[in-house]
Amino acid sequence: MTSHNDDSRALAADFVLGVLDAADRAKAEALMASDASFAAEIERWRERLADLDASATPLPPDQAVWSRIESAIAAPPPASRPARPALWHSLRAWRAIGLIASAASLLFAVAFGVALREAQRTPALIAVLVDGNRTGAVVQVFNDGRAVLLPLTDIAVPADRALQVWTLPSRERGPVSVGLMDQARTLPLTLKDLPAPRSDQLFEITLEPKGGSPTGRPTGPILFKGLASRAL
Numbered sequence: 001m002t003s004h005n006d007d008s009r010a011l012a013a014d015f016v017l018g019v020l021d022a023a024d025r026a027k028a029e030a031l032m033a034s035d036a037s038f039a040a041e042i043e044r045w046r047e048r049l050a051d052l053d054a055s056a057t058p059l060p061p062d063q064a065v066w067s068r069i070e071s072a073i074a075a076p077p078p079a080s081r082p083a084r085p086a087l088w089h090s091l092r093a094w095r096a097i098g099l100i101a102s103a104a105s106l107l108f109a110v111a112f113g114v115a116l117r118e119a120q121r122t123p124a125l126i127a128v129l130v131d132g133n134r135t136g137a138v139v140q141v142f143n144d145g146r147a148v149l150l151p152l153t154d155i156a157v158p159a160d161r162a163l164q165v166w167t168l169p170s171r172e173r174g175p176v177s178v179g180l181m182d183q184a185r186t187l188p189l190t191l192k193d194l195p196a197p198r199s200d201q202l203f204e205i206t207l208e209p210k211g212g213s214p215t216g217r218p219t220g221p222i223l224f225k226g227l228a229s230r231a232l
Contacts, residue, residue, distance in 0.1 A: 008038055010227075013128050016045040019229040045135075123231050127203045129224035136224030139165075139189065139203045147191045151184035155205075155223065162210050166218055168202040169194050175204075180212045201228045 008031075014020050015028040031038040123140035130136065134153060141147045149165055157163055165179035165187065178189040191197065204225035206218045213219050 009041060012038060012041040013045050013130075014229050016042060017126055017128065017229070017231075019126060019231050125197055125199065125201075125228040126231050127201070127226045127228040129203060129205060129226040131224050137184070137205065139226075139228070141191070141197045141228065145192065145196075147178070147189040147197070149179060149187045149189055149205075151186070153184070155184040157183050157207070160210050161207050161220075162212060163223070164206050164208045164212055164218070164220075165189060166202075166204050166206065167191070167194070167197070169197075175202075175218055177212065177216070180208075182210070197228055199228055199230050202226075203228065 011020075011024065011028055011031075015025065020028060028038075028042075032042055033039075122142070124143045125139075125141040127139040127141075128135055129139065136153050136155065137149050137151045139147065139149050155163060163181050163184065164177055165181075166175040167178050167189075168175050176194060178191055178194075179187045181187050202225065204218070205223045206213075207220040207223055208218070209220075
């Protein structure tokens with residue numbers, strides 16, 4: 001059974017990650033103002049996850065694309081001339097309309113492409129894996145089905161052992177291995193044969209024999225574990 005302290009620790013972690021809904025965020029902010037121990041827990045999580053913040057690389061927009069758009073729409077207008085009653089017979093007018101429409105289409109396409117790439121880079125689910133005292137890793141699951149484990153601390157691995165990553169898609173199926181590594185590193189996880197991950201799905205890292213668990217189930221000690229939360 002999860003203790004009150006575990007609930008508070010999980011609420012503090014989700015608050016720092018920014019994955020709470022409006023009601024839970026308001027609850028966390030009220031606790032910060034009234035509960036000194038909860039406020040201290042928030043600061044501890046901010047320190048633990050500082051490495052995750054530092055790992056985000058700014059991605060400036062492609063300046064070449066914007067330069068082409070600006071060149072296309074910044075051409076000086078033609079000199080003012082008396083209006084002609086048969087505007088639809090003006091080749092110049094139709095060329096201008098075509099240029100504006102093309103520029104607008106290009107701008108829309110670029111904006112849509114940027115939004116699509118941003119959506120693919122933004123995780124839909126985040127699981128913070130902890131051992132009770134420190135954060136060991138973060139699992140990020142994306143809308144396009146990709147999942148990756150990002151280590152946030154050094155993990156000592158003996159030469160005859162390996163780190164194995166597991167998830168629990170359902171209690172009926174039991175734990176499923178989704179990754180294996182001989183040392184802590186960024187690791188793409190294999191979820192393609194599993195149901196789409198959900199909120200509160202368990203992820204954990206165990207210490208197993210080199211080559212992985214011989215039984216297909218976790219056999220070694222659990223080093224870090226955590227539940228997935230939906231990112232905002």
